[in-house]
Amino acid sequence: MTHEILIAGFGGQGILSLGMTLTYAGMIEGKEVSWMPSYGPEMRGGTANCIVIISDNKVSSPILTRFDMVVAMNQPSLEKFESSVKPGGYLLYDSTKIVTPPARADVTTLPVPAGDEAIALGNPRVANMVVLGAILDILEVVPVASVLKALKQVLPERYHAMLPLNEEALRRGTKFSRTPCEAGDSPM
Amino acid sequence: MGELQLMKGNEALAEAAIRAGCKGYFGYPITPQSEILEYLSEHGPPRGMTVLQAESEVASINMVYGAAGAGARAMTSSSSPGISLMQEGLSYIACAELPCLIVNVNRGGPGLGTIQPSQGDYFQSTKGGGHGDYRLIVLAPSSVQEMASFVFEGFDLADRYRNPVLILADGALGQMMEKVTFPAYDPEEHRILKPWATDGARDGKERRIITSLHIQPEKMEELNLRLEAKYNLIREQEVRFELVEAADADILIVAYGLSARIAHRAVDLARERGINAGLLRPISLFPFPTEAIRALAERVRGVLVVEMNAGQMVEDVRLAVEGAVPVRWFGRMGGIVPSPDEVLQVIEQMDGAPQETVAEEVYQ
Numbered sequence: 001m002t003h004e005i006l007i008a009g010f011g012g013q014g015i016l017s018l019g020m021t022l023t024y025a026g027m028i029e030g031k032e033v034s035w036m037p038s039y040g041p042e043m044r045g046g047t048a049n050c051i052v053i054i055s056d057n058k059v060s061s062p063i064l065t066r067f068d069m070v071v072a073m074n075q076p077s078l079e080k081f082e083s084s085v086k087p088g089g090y091l092l093y094d095s096t097k098i099v100t101p102p103a104r105a106d107v108t109t110l111p112v113p114a115g116d117e118a119i120a121l122g123n124p125r126v127a128n129m130v131v132l133g134a135i136l137d138i139l140e141v142v143p144v145a146s147v148l149k150a151l152k153q154v155l156p157e158r159y160h161a162m163l164p165l166n167e168e169a170l171r172r173g174t175k176f177s178r179t180p181c182e183a184g185d186s187p188m
Numbered sequence: 189m190g191e192l193q194l195m196k197g198n199e200a201l202a203e204a205a206i207r208a209g210c211k212g213y214f215g216y217p218i219t220p221q222s223e224i225l226e227y228l229s230e231h232g233p234p235r236g237m238t239v240l241q242a243e244s245e246v247a248s249i250n251m252v253y254g255a256a257g258a259g260a261r262a263m264t265s266s267s268s269p270g271i272s273l274m275q276e277g278l279s280y281i282a283c284a285e286l287p288c289l290i291v292n293v294n295r296g297g298p299g300l301g302t303i304q305p306s307q308g309d310y311f312q313s314t315k316g317g318g319h320g321d322y323r324l325i326v327l328a329p330s331s332v333q334e335m336a337s338f339v340f341e342g343f344d345l346a347d348r349y350r351n352p353v354l355i356l357a358d359g360a361l362g363q364m365m366e367k368v369t370f371p372a373y374d375p376e377e378h379r380i381l382k383p384w385a386t387d388g389a390r391d392g393k394e395r396r397i398i399t400s401l402h403i404q405p406e407k408m409e410e411l412n413l414r415l416e417a418k419y420n421l422i423r424e425q426e427v428r429f430e431l432v433e434a435a436d437a438d439i440l441i442v443a444y445g446l447s448a449r450i451a452h453r454a455v456d457l458a459r460e461r462g463i464n465a466g467l468l469r470p471i472s473l474f475p476f477p478t479e480a481i482r483a484l485a486e487r488v489r490g491v492l493v494v495e496m497n498a499g500q501m502v503e504d505v506r507l508a509v510e511g512a513v514p515v516r517w518f519g520r521m522g523g524i525v526p527s528p529d530e531v532l533q534v535i536e537q538m539d540g541a542p543q544e545t546v547a548e549e550v551y552q
Binding site for chain 1: 192194219220303304359360363364365366367446449450452453454456525527528529
């Protein structure tokens with residue numbers, strides 16, 4: 001089994017650390033993994049994305065153009081990468097940051113109100129963990145327990161007081177993915 | 189093997205340098221390899237390494253010259269424009285026959301270019317980027333694991349042949365994260381005597397001179413001949429390559445580094461479609477796996493070279509194939525990475541093309 005995922009959004013939304021946490025969890029599970037960041041002249045407020053591959057087999061190309069799942073955490077990313085989802089794949093997005101929802105009928109669209117959920121939890125910065133929770137529930141790529149272990153490694157120690165909040169955000173995220181819009185439905 | 193870690197290619201390479209017993213790192217920051225200097229600045233000195241940010245790349249390579257001359261394991265790293273600045277020093281080091289490690293995390297060029305991945309420095313790396321007749325041993329990693337492993341191998345090769353070794357990576361390999369384990373490697377066990385090192389003439393030791401100036405033509409040619417003999421020995425002994433699905437291949441792809449990873453995927457996609465594609469990945473770019481390519485060229489219908497440049501390694505592949513079968517080239521430039529689908533399209537064209545059509549394209 002191979003999962004090929006693209007995660008995209010604004011710089012500062014925790015896109016790269018989301019991907020890194022997922023990748024680390026894959027390694028803990030004994031999978032073959034790769035994490036490929038976009039590393040252009042990116043800055044806070046600019047765009048950022050990373051490609052995460054988690055597989056039972058050796059990962060060949062770490063850079064791809066078609067994905068099993070695209071995760072978009074802002075409107076520009078959705079517009080840029082909507083066409084990169086393989087037919088039958090998943091397009092998961094933070095619905096609180098999307099004005100124009102995706103139009104493709106041949107993929108499953110998954111609106112997750114990650115921004116709102118994170119604010120409800122008291123910290124908008126954990127929106128990426130809400131999204132990660134949703135990813136885990138849909139793809140069943142790695143168990144939540146491994147992700148929590150990974151989070152401890154990825155999050156710098158000075159932020160370890162934030163671990164319980166991240167865990168809560170992760171668990172909240174798992175609720176939303178179970179009500180996907182089927183292919184062709186309007187997500188709004 | 190040690191503990192499994194998830195690391196960036198640049199960090200894995202830097203960690204390997206410390207474990208390989210590198211005593212001196214001299215460098216100047218440039219994207220996409222600044223993590224090497226950053227990592228070594230933090231972790232090198234407490235573990236016995238001198239880490240110095242020089243005032244320029246020209247200074248860096250000459251500091252490597254000095255440290256290597258004193259017999260220490262020494263290295264520098266940079267990216268394309270910075271490596272260009274080092275070429276004079278590299279030529280001197282090659283002439284003085286000093287072992288050291290140079291790392292080029294290739295970015296798009298020419299000029300200051302772009303910070304995105306590229307393989308545009310193949311010619312510079314393999315044909316002697318500086319002046320005079322010299323060769324570097326060039327190793328091309330294609331994974332984070334190899335970014336680490338080739339540091340150990342590189343230092344050993346450099347010591348064995350008294351020759352600078354270049355690790356030619358690219359921006360993506362430097363920035364991406366993969367699993368890596370570090371081998372059990374005791375630098376003391378790999379330490380060899382360096383009876384030429386200028387490490388002090390106290391206690392009545394004989395005077396030793398390291399120089400790249402040989403003003404008498406007869407002396408210079410003598411050195412040239414000795415270097416050529418050494419390079420020929422390296423050609424005999426140190427060719428490294430990997431084969432993927434090559435045994436029954438009709439179409440053989442030749443690609444190195446990141447391009448080889450992309451080509452590997454394209455081979456898998458082609459096989460799913462019933463096309464017998466295979467891959468030869470040169471690991472050592474000098475010495476080049478000429479014989480292996482020549483042997484395979486006798487069994488395949490066509491060869492495809494995939495590179496992130498305007499067509500550089502393809503020249504060496506054509507020399508190896510010697511016209512036995514058509515050789516096609518596909519690549520992207522400017523920091524654009526070819527996609528497996530693009531490579532697949534070319535494979536499909538080659539598979540469907542009558543022999544004459546493919547042959548014509550060789551000469552375009």
